[in-house]
Amino acid sequence: AQSVTQLGSHVSVSEGALVLLRCNYSSSVPPYLFWYVQYPNQGLQLLLKYTSAATLVKGINGFEAEFKKSETSFHLTKPSAHMSDAAEYFCAVRNAGGTSYGKLTFGQGTILTVHP
């Protein structure tokens, strides 16, 4: 079964500092990987996705993520945090084959706090 691990349930950074949210996955086949953001009282919004094209993926709001197959990682970064980035972030992997084809498996989520 696939699994997704997000290291750190809470991350706190200063405004202007680097944001790094970690995600590791397990998958027996090449996966499709996603990062979603959830603002308070809202649904999930797609930040970026990896679908076996370029390993460095750029998303909205200045975020990017790099797929590293050897490390089974898909960490999310942003060079300079903004107050509006405060939210909960979810890494997800989608089955590309096998059983439960197409199912999204989510990590536990990381709450990002940005302080002035």
Next chain:
Amino acid sequence: EAQVTQNPRYLITVTGKKLTVTCSQNMNHEYMSWYRQDPGLGLRQIYYSMNVEVTDKGDVPEGYKVSRKEKRNFPLILESPSPNQTSLYFCASSFDTNTEAFFGQGTRLTVV
């Protein structure tokens, strides 16, 4: 505007009283699913549907039912809600099983 619409957004009910949470998408997506979100557990899939009249269990299907009579609608049914079903529920849809999912705004359910 492309969207997934859930209703209601908030619901408080009593144990055992049947309820339905509706979900509708206007993007002609084939794949739809329901998730529940609980603190520290992320989102877990309840049920999914590959197309009309095709549904299957996800990771946590106990106590839930779904139906897919039309492509755009995918209601979630709780025949006899219990307090452990208090949660935040999300409906999602995608064009197929390889593309990103679009999520509704969520339904916060409290069962007392």
